[in-house]
């Protein structure tokens with residue numbers, strides 16, 4: 372079968388790989404109908420996340436169950452399913468607490484041996500372990516494009532809001548309007564935010580956030596801090612989300628949050644950083660960080676997608692063939708696409 376493999380930094384290739392086979396009783400084989408190219412795939416593409424040459428990448432997929440082990444109960448052969456971007460065992464201590472994102476035995480699709488050695492989803496078919504937890508049936512009325520978001524990007528945007536403790540009537544700021552930031556905007560509005568300030572430098576992304584119902588603020592052509600203060604009676608927002616994962620937006624999020632408010636950092640931070648920790652302390656902020664607990668949210672996210680309350684369809688900018696993966700990564704890396712869906 373054909374699969375997209377990492378070769379070396381800035382080099383991905385479509386290769387012929389062996390067919391996946393069932394191993395454990397709760398494994399399934401899924402025929403991929405759509406897979407996403409994600410911001411976190413760029414970390415692999417640039418060599419920042421180490422992946423072995425020849426490893427199949429990709430972690431977002433919708434497809435049809437082709438084969439299922441004897442212990443798979445929650446999905447069946449023929450079902451159209453969406454996969455979460457990682458697996459969880461359901462029995463370790465973090466899983467028993469519901470912290471599936473910190474599962475001691477979890478594997479992330481398409482991230483090489485250092486994240487569980489699980490081949491990726493940018494392929495014709497893939498092996499899905501722990502299928503009872505990893506997979507969900509997709510409601511008939513939900514397109515594969517839209518369902519694809521439940522397993523990672525919308526789940527992550529949703530997590531930024533849910534883990535940030537947002538309540539109906541809150542004000543929210545979202546910094547960074549990539550797919551996750553745009554999904555956080557939708558999740559905040561769906562959750563009853565009274566106003567969502569959407570901050571970025573790209574006009575098209577600001578316009579899309581505005582079309583969802585947010586108040587767009589240009590990071591450099593406007594003064595987001597002044598605008599947010601003016602609109603909130605000088606207080607700042609109840610919840611500020613950094614959907615970028617860099618010290619600068621995190622620092623701005625700290626300055627935009629109200630006293631005793633919350634900052635939710637959903638981007639992938641790395642290393643050490645200089646942030647205004649004194650200001651965060653003085654304000655009594657709640658700082659909530661980390662990768663999203665997508666498995667914990669996936670049923671609610673799918674329900675909201677089915678209801679149409681969340682609708683990430685406008686975020687999909689490009690449909691491309693799996694065979695054009697190298698071109699897709701190039702386009703995505705040059706920020707010429709917002710979200711690319713690959714079809715085998």
Ligand SMILES: [Zn+2]
Nearest residue numbers: 409411431523
């Ligand atoms: Zn992703």
Ligand SMILES: [Zn+2]
Nearest residue numbers: 460463466474
């Ligand atoms: Zn576990």
